[in-house]
Amino acid sequence: MVAKQLEGKFLSASIMQQVKKDISCFPSPPRLVSLLIGSDSGALSYAKIQESACKAVGILFELVKFPASTSQEEAIDYIVKLNNDPNVTGIMVFVPVPDHIDKNSLIASISHLKDVEGISPTNMGKLFYDNSSIVPCTPKAVMLLIKSIDYDLAGKEVVVISRSPIIGQPLLLMLLESTNKSPTPTCCHIATQNLALHTKRADVVIVAAGKANLIHGEMLKEGAVVIDVGINLVEKEQNGKKSRLIVGDVHYDSAMNVASWLTPVPGGVGLVTTAVLLQNVSLLAKQHFARLES
Numbered sequence: 001m002v003a004k005q006l007e008g009k010f011l012s013a014s015i016m017q018q019v020k021k022d023i024s025c026f027p028s029p030p031r032l033v034s035l036l037i038g039s040d041s042g043a044l045s046y047a048k049i050q051e052s053a054c055k056a057v058g059i060l061f062e063l064v065k066f067p068a069s070t071s072q073e074e075a076i077d078y079i080v081k082l083n084n085d086p087n088v089t090g091i092m093v094f095v096p097v098p099d100h101i102d103k104n105s106l107i108a109s110i111s112h113l114k115d116v117e118g119i120s121p122t123n124m125g126k127l128f129y130d131n132s133s134i135v136p137c138t139p140k141a142v143m144l145l146i147k148s149i150d151y152d153l154a155g156k157e158v159v160v161i162s163r164s165p166i167i168g169q170p171l172l173l174m175l176l177e178s179t180n181k182s183p184t185p186t187c188c189h190i191a192t193q194n195l196a197l198h199t200k201r202a203d204v205v206i207v208a209a210g211k212a213n214l215i216h217g218e219m220l221k222e223g224a225v226v227i228d229v230g231i232n233l234v235e236k237e238q239n240g241k242k243s244r245l246i247v248g249d250v251h252y253d254s255a256m257n258v259a260s261w262l263t264p265v266p267g268g269v270g271l272v273t274t275a276v277l278l279q280n281v282s283l284l285a286k287q288h289f290a291r292l293e294s
């Protein structure tokens with residue numbers, strides 16, 4: 001079997017078009033403030049992507065950069081200021097943060113009314129109880145991609161390779177959401193002893209381990225749907241020339257021969273993640289204007 005590419009660009013474009021339309025009806029444009037502490041290259045590239053995506057739909061965007069030496073107190077003080085600033089619609093903090101800062105304390109200081117990634121304790125709690133509006137962007141992007149190919153998850157074996165609080169854990173909650181039609185999710189991670197044992201029997205494999213080429217074709221069941229969330233920068237040498245390129249966690253060529261669908265990297269989940277982030281900004285703005293009216 002040769003897999004079909006499950007591209008992110010069509011889904012992402014249609015989400016962004018809807019967001020643009022919704023925003024044009026608001027009394028004022030929403031504003032997203034993204035905080036970068038330090039200079040992680042993945043976070044920097046996501047910041048650039050956010051900037052151009054926001055511009056395309058009419059969201060005001062501000063990237064606030066703090067040096068890596070910033071203390072936790074300083075960062076939290078700044079977040080509290082943003083919480084209280086009526087001109088700020090949404091707030092996010094890029095991960096990773098420097099080691100001396102407790103990531104969870106930062107996330108917990110973001111008001112749930114401005115938590116554009118849906119990862120504050122309140123929004124995570126709502127997700128746990130199955131009644132959320134703002135949900136984490138990448139897990140939502142994965143669910144939308146699977147839906148976009150009309151794939152019925154009911155009764156399927158789904159293997160998620162990630163236990164992170166931003167991707168794996170919320171994704172597991174979302175997979176379990178739909179009452180008795182749920183698939184059966186299994187949570188694997190980077191310390192799972194025999195990964196192939198799990199992936200071999202999976203109808204759907206979703207991998208976000210941050211390790212290039214972790215999943216090879218021979219680890220997959222024939223016809224599996226494979227969603228590659230990984231974004232890894234690798235160095236490649238060709239004709240004596242070194243270059244850097246972005247690859248996922250899946251060995252693309254071997255997986256293409258076994259899977260039925262495979263998301264490319266770049267051009268897959270990442271594009272939809274960004275679109276969902278904008279959708280969340282728009283949703284927060286809508287809720288904000290609704291509160292002003294009531």
Ligand SMILES: Nc1nc(=O)c2c([nH]1)NC[C@@H]1CN(c3ccc(C(=O)N[C@@H](CCC(=O)O)C(=O)O)cc3)C=[N+]21
Pocket residue numbers: 042043045046049092093094095096117137138166231246265266267268269270271272273274
């Ligand atoms: N709190 C937090 N939330 C995040 O979601 C988060 C983060 N911190 N830190 C950094 C990583 C990285 N990340 C990306 C998302 C989309 C693309 C993306 O859209 N990439 C395009 C283009 C890639 C390219 O060519 O540069 C693609 O995959 O096609 C990339 C990277 C989100 N992250």
